Amino acid sequence: MQSKKKSTPEKFYTLGAFEFPADVQVIKGRLESEGIYVYLKDENFLNTDPLVSQAIGGVKLQVYTRDKDKALKIYDEYRRYAQDDNGDPIVCPNCKASRSEVYYTRKGYLNKLFPFFEKRKYKCLACGMITQPQ
Known part of the structure; x- marks a missing residue:
């Protein structure tokens, strides 16, 4: 067998x-x-x-x-990396790299259903730091 x-x-x-x-x-x-x-x-x-x-x-x-x-x-x-409203790359405040992407945590029921309500954040691809524009 x-x-x-x-x-x-x-x-x-x-x-x-x-x-x-x-x-x-x-x-x-x-x-x-x-x-x-x-x-x-x-x-x-x-x-x-x-x-x-x-x-x-x-x-x-x-x-x-x-x-x-x-x-x-x-x-x-x-x-394509994230850019600000002027077309300039988003610069990481921690490592100064300009390699960030838009990042959403999608925590909470409302943000999972409607992610566009969540405030935009950026995740640096060099050091991993997540920032939120002022």
Whole structure:
């Protein structure tokens, strides 16, 4: 009698989230050209109703965790960093890096349903500090 070997399911790592499905297509193509499988979570849902993008956190660009490091290196070449109202990059007050992304904690029932009510914060990708503009 042969024992059946259980395989563990592959885990995904989310590289980033994009407001609209079209915004992610360039980086998706670049990752796939390097042999990295890409999954776009919530893409079909947002193609049918793009107005709920903020409510569900946009299209999530995901790769297998085994490809995470290679994918992050490629993604960092294309990543758009947060900018202020004048188009200048957001500078981290801790490490002075200009590599920040918009960050939402989505804590609380109201912010999970309506994330646009939460005050905008920024997370520095160099040191991890989360700041809120004045």
